[in-house]
Amino acid sequence: MSLPAYAGKLETLWYYLFRVICGLILFFLIAPIVVIIPLSFNAVPFFTFTKEMLAFDPAGYSTKWYADFFTNLNWQGAVKNSFIIAFFSTIISTTLGTVAALGLSRSEMPAKSLVMAILISPMIVPLIISAAGMFFFYTEIGLASTHLGVILAHAALATPFVVITVTATLVGFDQSLTRAAATLGATPVTTFFKITVPLILPGVISGALFAFVTSFDEVVVVKFIGSYEQRTIPWAMFSGIREQISPTILAVATLLVILSIGMLTAVELLRRRNEKMRGLSPG
Amino acid sequence: MTDTASHHNPRDLGLKPLQTVDGTPLKVSLARAKRRARIRAVLLVMPLFLFILVTFFIPVFSMLMRSVENPVVVEVLPSTVEQLANWDETSGEIPDDDVFNALAADFKVAAVDKTAGKVGRRLNYEKSGFSSMFRKTARKIKKLEPPFKEGIIDIDKKWADVDYWRVLKRESREYTDSYFLTALDFTYTDDGERVLKGDDKRIYIDLFARTFWMSLLITGICLVLAYPVAYLLSTLPVRSSNLLMILVLLPFWTSLLVRTSAWIALLQQEGVINSLLVGAGVLDDANRLAMIHNQTGTIIAMVHVLLPFMVLPLYSVMKTIHPSYMRAARSLGANPYTAFVRVYMPNTVPGIGAGAILVFIIAIGYYITPALVGGQSGTMISNFIAYHLETSLNWGLAAALGAVLLVVVLILYFVYDRIVGVDNMKLG
Structure with a gap:
């Protein structure tokens, strides 16, 4: 958007004012995330910039909150649980979600929109309702307070994201490619692994990343159906904020921001690769 | 071939x-x-x-x-329930000896099984006093000799009160509407009619209204903030818009707990914003702003959390609007304002609809952020459901509140599906 040549004075003024407004809104979006990074190096347990920090006095800074995070068993257990639960629920949801998306994108699939609506529902139903339902049900069948219970619950919550991303990738998928493979003598299994998988892989991986983040960031369900043994990072942060908030939480938050920058980069690269591949494929 | x-x-x-x-x-x-x-x-x-x-x-x-199931009374007091069928609750008289004899028999079993307390707690949701009445009766029933009617009334006078018997008979059905009535602030009159509670006694209607209003406000603010950003992103050259897009996507990918704790660090009394304002001399140290643990805090933090959900659908719609439309309008004599309002905005309506419904659906069922920064005035319906699940243990009421919330969400989801189609939903 560049300023048109015929713009009057008022329009020119508005043009620059508009950019300032947008700048402020983007600042609102990003500032809270940026602010916690220096705050996590605070030498004193306050949530504000001390005089020493503002004067860039080294005495005002410290890495002790990071040291606390890396030595505290409460946090280390949470990190381990978070990765275990997110890893397995990602595997389950990505496998089931991808296979279902393949079926859903076939034109022969009956009652497609109804089935889709049901499969997407874990994303739509408010988390507190899902958490309550799972709490009662999983307690009855003995899966409450187990890792398996939390993994299954998170997998259920994450599948809609996989279904949506993989279905979106399959929109541009050329079915004649699989037919071509079949006429050339490939079995359905070979066709799937040699033709379909490489083509939809970017969608599958970004779906898997979404699933991973869904589980990694989820706190309501794990709070209801898990116990201390299943505590995840968000669980520990949630109870940390509720009980007594220490700057260790900001140190954890900073590390999580770095993790999400990595995730964002990966998804962006995949999206571009996917667009490139679709640009090349016919139809 | x-x-x-x-x-x-x-x-x-x-x-x-x-x-x-x-x-x-x-x-x-x-x-x-x-x-x-x-x-x-x-x-x-x-x-x-x-x-x-x-x-x-x-x-x-x-x-x-669970919002309609009501098995406890029938299970624990089966013969009482059977006898109560013959009692006319409109007579104004308490039940006769047959009912009391059945009650004594049921209570003797319940005292051994230790199930009387459960019924007392259940009935206490309907009328306070039941809990102590049942506990007392269960404790003393073993030594009770006939005639039971006088004996039981002797244990607790409330057994002579016809109101308690009415509630007991009403809740002896296997399915009940009483949780839903409570969730919608209805109550029973003495004659068993369902009426809306008085203004000062309404809890949940006010809470639903507040949740609805806050979600609407959050959606409105998100729309106002997202529209210019999405417009800018869709009109900039690809290279710079991709760069600015990171500023929208990074919050989207950042953990909710991270963003909520960031807002706590910023907004609390000893936090960054207050300290900066005091340091700059704008605020007196004694008058630090209360921006968190109230409605303001919830709204600020939730707008921040949900803003990307509004920017992304708007952006994808605006991207498809060709700049020549605006140029055509201008060349036909429209001033920039008219061209924007009459030509550009109507084209973005699908994006507004998609983003607004999405944000509203997420906002209305939100739990974590209000729980952490909401305080008293900023709590929403989800927090009350959690309260009844974890603290008051009134699961039937929690289920009824959840069902009402779910109905609202599903209606909106249906509308969203009609406008956007769930299969067209875009992520990131």
Whole structure:
């Protein structure tokens, strides 16, 4: 958007004012995330910039909150649980979600929109309702307070994201490619692994990343159906904020921001690769 | 085609329907192939469908059923319930000896099984006093000798109060509407009629209204903030818009807990914003702003959390609006304002609809951020559901509140599906 040549004075003024407004809104979006990074190096347990920090006095800074995070068993257990639960629920949801998306994108699939609506529902139903339902049900069948219970619950919550991303990738998928493979003598299994998988892989991986983040960031369900043994990072942060908030939480938050920058980069690269591949494929 | 097909005489074609190699009519064969393809598609979807059914659908459904299920009274006091059927609750008299005898028999069993307290707690939701009445009666029933009517009334005077008997009879049904009545602030009159509670006694209607209003406000603020950003992003050259897009996507990918704790660090009394304002001399140290643990804090933090959900759908719609539309409007004599309002904005309505419904759906069921920064005035319906699940243990009421919330969300979801289509939903 560049300023048109015929713009009057008022329009020119508005043009620059508009950019300032947008700048402020983007600042609102990003500032809270940026602010916690220096705050996590605070030498004193306050949530504000001390005089020493503002004067860039080294005495005002410290890495002790990071040291606390890396030595505290409460946090280390949470990190381990978070990765275990997110890893397995990602595997389950990505496998089931991808296979279902393949079926859903076939034109022969009956009652497609109804089935889709049901499969997407874990994303739509408010988390507190899902958490309550799972709490009662999983307690009855003995899966409450187990890792398996939390993994299954998170997998259920994450599948809609996989279904949506993989279905979106399959929109541009050329079915004649699989037919071509079949006429050339490939079995359905070979066709799937040699033709379909490489083509939809970017969608599958970004779906898997979404699933991973869904589980990694989820706190309501794990709070209801898990116990201390299943505590995840968000669980520990949630109870940390509720009980007594220490700057260790900001140190954890900073590390999580770095993790999400990595995730964002990966998804962006995949999206571009996917667009490139679709640009090349016919139809 | 294989060689075996060649024995068909072309002249036969006019007489017989088209056939495949093995001699079955083409129509049948095609139908069979189609059916097979359909089964294959269903088989692919089936594993996930069953998985969602078992791990999600059945749990949520059976939880919602708790809002109408009412088994406790019938289970623990079966013969009392049977005898109560003959009692006329409009007579104004308490039940006769038969009912009291049955009650004594039921209570003797319940005292041994230790189930009387459960019924007392259940009935206490309807009328306070039941809990102590049942506990006392269960404790003393073992030593009680006939006549039971006088004896039981002796244990607790409330047994002579016809109001308690009315509630007991009402809640002896296996299914009840009393949780839903409570969730919608209705109550029973002495004659058993359902009426809306007085203004000062309404809790949940006010809470639903507040949740609705806050979600609406959050959606409105998100729209106002997202519209210019999405417009800027969609009109900038790709290189710079990709760069600015990171500023929208990074919050989107950042953990909710991270963003909530960031807002706590910023907004609290000893936090960054207050300290900066005091340091700059704008604020007096004694008058630090209360921006958190109230409605303001919830709204600020939730707008921040939900803003990307508004920017992204708006952006994807605005991206499709060709700049020549605006130029055409200008060349036809419209001033920039008219061109924008009459030509550009109507084209963005699908994006506004999609973003607004999405943000509203997420906002209305939100739990974590209000729980952490909401304080008293900023709590929403989800927080009350959590309270009844964890603290008051009134699960029936929690289920009823959840069901009401779910109905609202599903209506909006249906509208969203109509406008956008769930399969067109875009992520990131």
